[in-house]
Each structure stands twice: as structure tokens, then as C-alpha cells.
Amino acid sequence: MQNFDFYNPTQIIFGKDTIGRLAELVPSEARVLVLFGGESARKNGTLAEVLTALGDRHVQEFGGIEPNPTYETLMRAVALVRRDGLDFLLAVGGGSVIDGTKFVAAAVPFAGEPWQILESFGAKVSKALPFGSVLTLPATGSEMNNGAVVTNKALQAKLPFRSPLVFPCFSILDPQKTFTLPESQIANGVVDAFVHVMEQYLTYPAGGLAQDRFAEGLLQTLIEIGPKALATPNDYEVRANLMWVATLALNGLIGAGVPQDWATHMIGHELTAAHGIDHARTLAVILPSLLTHCQQSKRAKLLQYADRVWQLKEGDEQGRIEGAIARTRAFFEQMGIATRLADYGLDQADIAPLISQLEAHGMTALGEHRSVTPEVSRAILEASL
Amino acid sequence: MQNFDFYNPTQIIFGKDTIGRLAELVPSEARVLVLFGGESARKNGTLAEVLTALGDRHVQEFGGIEPNPTYETLMRAVALVRRDGLDFLLAVGGGSVIDGTKFVAAAVPFAGEPWQILESFGAKVSKALPFGSVLTLPATGSEMNNGAVVTNKALQAKLPFRSPLVFPCFSILDPQKTFTLPESQIANGVVDAFVHVMEQYLTYPAGGLAQDRFAEGLLQTLIEIGPKALATPNDYEVRANLMWVATLALNGLIGAGVPQDWATHMIGHELTAAHGIDHARTLAVILPSLLTHCQQSKRAKLLQYADRVWQLKEGDEQGRIEGAIARTRAFFEQMGIATRLADYGLDQADIAPLISQLEAHGMTALGEHRSVTPEVSRAILEASL
Numbered sequence: 001m002q003n004f005d006f007y008n009p010t011q012i013i014f015g016k017d018t019i020g021r022l023a024e025l026v027p028s029e030a031r032v033l034v035l036f037g038g039e040s041a042r043k044n045g046t047l048a049e050v051l052t053a054l055g056d057r058h059v060q061e062f063g064g065i066e067p068n069p070t071y072e073t074l075m076r077a078v079a080l081v082r083r084d085g086l087d088f089l090l091a092v093g094g095g096s097v098i099d100g101t102k103f104v105a106a107a108v109p110f111a112g113e114p115w116q117i118l119e120s121f122g123a124k125v126s127k128a129l130p131f132g133s134v135l136t137l138p139a140t141g142s143e144m145n146n147g148a149v150v151t152n153k154a155l156q157a158k159l160p161f162r163s164p165l166v167f168p169c170f171s172i173l174d175p176q177k178t179f180t181l182p183e184s185q186i187a188n189g190v191v192d193a194f195v196h197v198m199e200q201y202l203t204y205p206a207g208g209l210a211q212d213r214f215a216e217g218l219l220q221t222l223i224e225i226g227p228k229a230l231a232t233p234n235d236y237e238v239r240a241n242l243m244w245v246a247t248l249a250l251n252g253l254i255g256a257g258v259p260q261d262w263a264t265h266m267i268g269h270e271l272t273a274a275h276g277i278d279h280a281r282t283l284a285v286i287l288p289s290l291l292t293h294c295q296q297s298k299r300a301k302l303l304q305y306a307d308r309v310w311q312l313k314e315g316d317e318q319g320r321i322e323g324a325i326a327r328t329r330a331f332f333e334q335m336g337i338a339t340r341l342a343d344y345g346l347d348q349a350d351i352a353p354l355i356s357q358l359e360a361h362g363m364t365a366l367g368e369h370r371s372v373t374p375e376v377s378r379a380i381l382e383a384s385l
Numbered sequence: 386m387q388n389f390d391f392y393n394p395t396q397i398i399f400g401k402d403t404i405g406r407l408a409e410l411v412p413s414e415a416r417v418l419v420l421f422g423g424e425s426a427r428k429n430g431t432l433a434e435v436l437t438a439l440g441d442r443h444v445q446e447f448g449g450i451e452p453n454p455t456y457e458t459l460m461r462a463v464a465l466v467r468r469d470g471l472d473f474l475l476a477v478g479g480g481s482v483i484d485g486t487k488f489v490a491a492a493v494p495f496a497g498e499p500w501q502i503l504e505s506f507g508a509k510v511s512k513a514l515p516f517g518s519v520l521t522l523p524a525t526g527s528e529m530n531n532g533a534v535v536t537n538k539a540l541q542a543k544l545p546f547r548s549p550l551v552f553p554c555f556s557i558l559d560p561q562k563t564f565t566l567p568e569s570q571i572a573n574g575v576v577d578a579f580v581h582v583m584e585q586y587l588t589y590p591a592g593g594l595a596q597d598r599f600a601e602g603l604l605q606t607l608i609e610i611g612p613k614a615l616a617t618p619n620d621y622e623v624r625a626n627l628m629w630v631a632t633l634a635l636n637g638l639i640g641a642g643v644p645q646d647w648a649t650h651m652i653g654h655e656l657t658a659a660h661g662i663d664h665a666r667t668l669a670v671i672l673p674s675l676l677t678h679c680q681q682s683k684r685a686k687l688l689q690y691a692d693r694v695w696q697l698k699e700g701d702e703q704g705r706i707e708g709a710i711a712r713t714r715a716f717f718e719q720m721g722i723a724t725r726l727a728d729y730g731l732d733q734a735d736i737a738p739l740i741s742q743l744e745a746h747g748m749t750a751l752g753e754h755r756s757v758t759p760e761v762s763r764a765i766l767e768a769s770l
Contacts, residue, residue, distance in 0.1 A: 217598025
């Protein structure tokens with residue numbers, strides 16, 4: 001096992017009818033900015049519940065944070081917070097709103113051009129406003145980690161940052177809030193969580209026995225509940241498990257002390273930045289091809305994955321590896337997520353610009369062995385056509 | 386899944402040669418009391434490493450915290466901290482030293498007789514000194530939770546308390562520190578961690594799919610590494626996994642949102658208080674009898690445990706349940722831990738006083754259904770003879 005630090009101070013409030021807990025969780029003197037995405041938070045009543053729980057605190061609203069939140073939009077929130085002297089942020093939404101809120105929290109007290117936060121991958125963050133979240137979309141894990149991804153439209157760049165200062169103080173997870181989500185967002189959430197686990201698990205054996213078992217348990221659970229989450233949208237138990245599993249998939253726990261491979265995410269980010277493809281769909285396209293391409297260096301873990309997650313215990317090793325990758329792709333397709341670039345209207349001509357963008361963003365040595373060069377990324381993209 | 390709160394702000398520093406990190410983790414102006422147990426911390430050099438890392442901070446020492454730390458001993462530490470105006474505690478040892486340090490942290494600023502902290506199960510704690518730990522014995526999970534158990538010799542009482550104010554600020558886990566532990570302490574640690582998991586898992590199905598998978602993963606890992614931890618004491622990878630698994634077994638994660646059954650611990654505490662039997666050994670005696678006695682109400686989870694942890698998939702249900710309980714007992718025995726009261730010199734005559742003590746401590750409705758009455762505890766103890 002590798003040496004590691006683990007630290008995650010976010011308080012999770014999980015369960016039915018828990019939004020009222022905001023009354024105790026947000027400081028009573030706080031001047032609050034509530035950040036949200038589209039109008040669904042208002043239409044489905046969640047925003048009203050939040051405002052009721054906040055009582056007579058000073059509260060302002062900032063809606064319109066888009067999927068893949070943009071620097072341009074978020075900087076308007078930064079200006080608002082600075083202008084009106086607000087001191088507590090509350091994200092109401094999914095990963096995009098929470099990611100955006102993390103950026104606003106770090107950008108408000110930042111001296112200088114806040115894009116430097118992204119360019120330094122968070123290293124330049126030395127202060128941040130406190131914030132909490134009310135999660136409405138299980139997927140990214142942002143509600144219990146210190147990472148965020150922001151898109152700069154002008155630069156066509158989608159960059160991540162991390163800082164110990166941008167853990168949410170608390171996150172409220174009420175699975176009932178997912179009942180009204182469109183099917184496509186649930187499908188995206190299942191796939192996003194699945195790939196998060198895979199990127200911390202499917203590398204090489206590093207002796208993290210519990211980490212492996214936990215990762216396998218999360219994958220097995222997603223395989224079990226994913227189709228049910230689509231088939232029976234109002235099944236509280238299914239949605240509760242999806243919500244908690246998606247959180248556990250990226251709260252630092254299963255990745256502690258083991259190698260990680262975020263190449264799928266980094267290549268996928270370029271697909272989203274250039275073509276607007278949903279984040280999770282880019283992952284569903286890239287992961288199967290990446291596993292196939294890197295199967296020699298991932299061989300031992302692929303066999304373990306085949307055995308423990310897909311119960312492929314018979315036949316030769318190559319057959320089990322191919323079977324596990326095929327089942328992975330089939331699971332994404334079962335969730336209604338297409339797994340080929342062609343399904344999104346892309347072809348060979350689109351690959352070269354993606355590789356140029358990877359190079360422009362310094363993504364030239366990805367993967368657990370830093371062996372996913374631009375040439376390897378190109379091969380993976382070609383295998384994804 | 387049940388509603389739950391999860392909050393665990395302890396920073397974990399895990400790995401080889403990490404004690405030097407104390408230099409950054411303990412505030413530079415702190416006036417530190419280092420608490421430890423017997424003289425092994427001094428003899429094996431750990432204490433010297435700690436003192437070196439603390440540099441020129443004001444440091445005092447308090448040794449002699451016993452296994453099952455006593456109120457009497459800990460109150461001497463409280464007096465010392467108060468007298469000399471110390472403001473940071475550092476536990477160097479295993480669960481007993483860390484538990485004791487939690488009590489000292491809460492007792493120092495406590496107005497009134499600190500035994501009330503135990504009598505109120507922690508409800509009366511409103512302040513605590515900050516503290517960290519350097520873990521040398523994997524077992525109790527105290528290094529990453531907010532619970533502690535203290536023994537009052539005069540009252541022959543062993544009582545637990547919890548408070549959100551007594552999470553360690555940090556815990557340093559260097560698996561190398563376990564190399565010199567006696568075999569019996571490693572065996573105790575494996576059994577203690579195993580039973581911690583069982584008490585949060587082996588109740589009734591509550592729809593916590595990830596919690597179940599995590600618990601099963603920890604149990605499988607303990608079964609895999611327990612015998613190796615005895616056979617090859619200097620195997621870093623084995624000790625690293627034992628250390629991390631024991632922490633994960635009781636950091637709140639696997640118990641979040643699911644029913645729990647701490648009857649084995651509560652009955653076991655009376656055995657330790659009255660007869661001085663090692664904590665883990667009391668658990669190894671009680672758990673198999675408790676599972677047998679309560680098998681009707683635990684039936685569904687016993688079958689799941691038989692299937693997923695012990696791979697008992699054939700034969701009739703009763704056979705699988707009995708097989709799983711027998712394997713549990715055999716695993717404890719394989720670790721060198723005797724599982725019968727007779728092995729510790731106790732007989733039928735010793736049972737009535739234990740029941741009286743359970744009643745005196747209010748332990749009259751234990752278990753996930755609160756159905757472990759004194760009569761049930763008596764039957765469990767009789768089945769453990």
C-alpha cells in the first residue's frame with residue numbers, strides 16, 4: 001500500500017425530509033448566496049424549501065449555472081458576492097452547481113485573476129468562503145470532496161482544481177429530490193459514478209485490499225441498482241443507494257493508498273469542451289477503449305475485476321478480460337448511454353483537434369504509469385469511433 | 386436505508402516513516418502532554434521519535450495508561466494538564482491510550498465531577514482540548530472516531546462515551562510500529578476489528594447495499610490477513626492492511642444508515658470489568674453464542690454472511706447458518722483466541738453477578754431490536770460456558 005493522507009471533514013446529512021436541517025447548519029448571522037442551475041429547482045419546490053429553512057437570514061439567489069459550469073457565468077457570481085458582502089454560499093443542485101460554487105468560494109477572496117486558480121490546479125488557493133450544498137443529482141461526488149472542474153468558453157478549456165479549503169462544510173442528501181430527474185441524468189449519474197470507481201481501481205495491484213473490496217462493492221451495487229433507477233424512478237431505496245454510492249465513489253476513500261488513472265476523465269473533458277457531449281457520455285465512450293488498449297499493463301486488475309465484479313471465473317485469461325470489458329460497455333448501453341464517437345456524430349477528422357487540445361492543456365502523460373501520451377490518446381480515440 | 390448523519394474530520398496520515406509529520410501537525414506554540422501506556426513506547430524508540438518531531442515545543446509526558454484505562458489513572462493526567470496549563474494532548478499507543486486521551490481532553494475543561502461524562506454517555510461534554518494520536522496497535526478504531534470507554538475500578542464499571550468534540554485532529558498510522566507487538570495483541574486486534582464490523586452488519590437487511598459490501602470486504606480482508614499477521618510479523622503489506630482495516634471497521638462509515646447491535650460489546654465489557662479478560666477475548670466468547678441465540682431475528686443477514694463472506698452457497702439454510710457461525714468461532718480460535726468462558730476459568734456461578742452488573746449499568750434492552758434483555762444475556766452467557 002502506498003503512503004497516503006486522508007482528510008474529509010464534510011458533514012453528510014442523509015435521508016428523507018432533511019432540507020429543514022439547513023436551519024441549524026447555516027450560521028444564523030450568515031449573508032447567504034444560494035446558487036442553482038436551471039429553473040427546475042424553483043419549479044419542483046426545492047428552492048422554496050431551502051428558502052423556508054433559511055428563515056430570516058439575508059439571502060440572495062444566483063441561478064443559471066450551466067452543466068459544465070463556465071468561468072464566465074461563475075465570475076458574475078463572484079462579482080455579486082463581492083459587491084453585496086455575502087459570506088456563505090449554498091449550492092442547490094448537482095455536481096455542476098457544487099463545482100461552480102467551489103470555484104466562487106475560492107475566487108471571491110482571490111487576489112488577482114481567478115483563472116489562475118484553474119491554471120495552478122488549485123495550488124494558488126489560500127482562502128475560501130464557507131459553503132454547503134443541497135444535492136439534487138447523484139453523480140459526481142462533488143458534495144463530499146474538494147475538487148471541481150470549470151470550463152472556460154473563450155479558451156475552450158475544461159480544467160480541474162483541488163484545494164483542502166473547498167470541502168463543503170455540509171451536504172444534505174435527500175434521495176426524494178432525485179425522483180423528478182430526467183432519465184438521461186440518472187443514467188449519466190450511474191455511469192459517472194461507475195467510471196470514478198474504475199479510475200481508482202483498475203490500475204495495477206498495489207496491496208490495498210480493503211480499497212479493492214470497497215471499489216468492487218460500489219461497482220456491484222451500481223450494476224444492481226442502475227437499471228432499477230431507470231425502471232422505477234420513485235423507488236426510494238434504489239435512489240438512496242444510488243445517491244450514497246455516487247458520493248462514496250469519489251470522496252477520497254477508495255483512492256487512498258492506491259494508484260489512480262484519470263486518463264478517461266482527461267480525454268473526456270476535451271470531448272465535452274469541444275463538442276458539448278455530456279460528461280458521463282464521454283467517459284462511457286473512452287473507458288472501454290482505454291481498458292482494451294492498456295490491457296497489458298492493467299492485466300492483473302482486469303482479471304480481478306472480471307472475477308469479482310462480473311463473476312467471470314471460467315475460460316482463459318484473455319477471454320475473461322475481453323468479457324469484462326464487453327460487459328462494462330454493455331452496462332453503459334443498458335443505461336441508455338451510447339459508447340461510440342459515431343453515436344455523437346464524430347469521426348476520424350475530429351480526433352486531431354482533440355489531441356491538440358490535450359497537448360495544449362498539458363495532458364501528455366496520463367494514466368497510472370504516465371504512459372498515456374498523445375499518441376496513446378489518439379489510439380484510444382480511434383478505437384472509440 | 387435509514388436517515389443518517391456522517392461526520393468524521395480526523396486527518397489520517399498513513400504509511401512508512403510518517404511520525405516526523407508531527408512537526409507540521411501539532412501547533413508550533415502548543416504546550417503538549419504526550420500520553421502513553423507501558424514502557425514499550427520508550428523501549429522501542431517510538432517515544433524518542435515523537436519527541437524529536439515535536440522539536441522545541443513545551444512537552445511533558447504521562448505514562449502508565451493501562452489497558453482498559455481507568456478513571457483513577459486518567460484523573461491524574463487531568464490534574465497535571467490543569468496544573469501546568471497544557472493545551473494539546475498527543476496519544477502514543479493503542480486504543481486504550483487514545484480512549485484515555487479522549488476522556489482527558491473532555492475532562493480538563495469539564496465543570497463538575499468528570500465521571501458525569503461517562504454517566505451521561507458523553508451528552509454533557511461541551512468543550513474538549515484538541516488532541517492527536519500516533520497509533521501503535523491496530524484494533525479499536527479509536528484513532529478515527531469519537532468514542533471511548535473508561536473503567537472505574539472503584540465502581541467496577543466500564544462505560545462508553547461519545548462526543549463530536551473528541552475526534553482526534555489527526556492520527557498517524559505507521560504500520561512498521563506494529564512489528565514489535567506481541568502476538569497476543571495482534572490476535573486481539575484482528576478479533577476486535579472483526580467484531581466491530583459484525584456488530585454493524587449482522588442485524589437485519591436494511592437496504593444499505595454499499596454498507597453491506599464494505600462490511601463484507603473488511604471481514605474478508607481480516608480473514609485473509611489475520612493468520613498472516615501472526616505468521617509473518619514483519620510483513621509490511623499485511624500489517625498495513627490490518628491497520629487500515631481496523632480503522633475503517635469503526636470510523637462510522639459502515640454503520641451509517643443501518644441498524645447496529647452492540648450487545649456483544651456491552652456483555653463483554655462486564656466480563657472485562659469483573660474478571661480482567663482482554664476486551665477482544667470477551668468478544669470472541671460472546672459473539673458466536675449471541676449469533677446462535679439470535680439466529681431467528683438475524684436469519685436473513687446470517688445467510689448473506691454465510692454466502693458472501695464464507696462462500697457457503699450449498700446445502701439447506703440452517704446448515705449454512707450454523708456453518709457460518711462455526712467458521713466465525715474457528716477463525717477466532719485460529720487467531721489463538723479461546724472462545725469459551727471455561728477457557729478463562731469462569732463457570733455457571735459467575736453468570737449471575739455479570740447479569741446484575743448489566744442491570745446496574747442500564748444494559749437491559751440491547752441489540753438491534755432492543756430484545757437482548759438480562760434473561761437473553763444470561764442465555765448467551767450460559768451458551769458460552
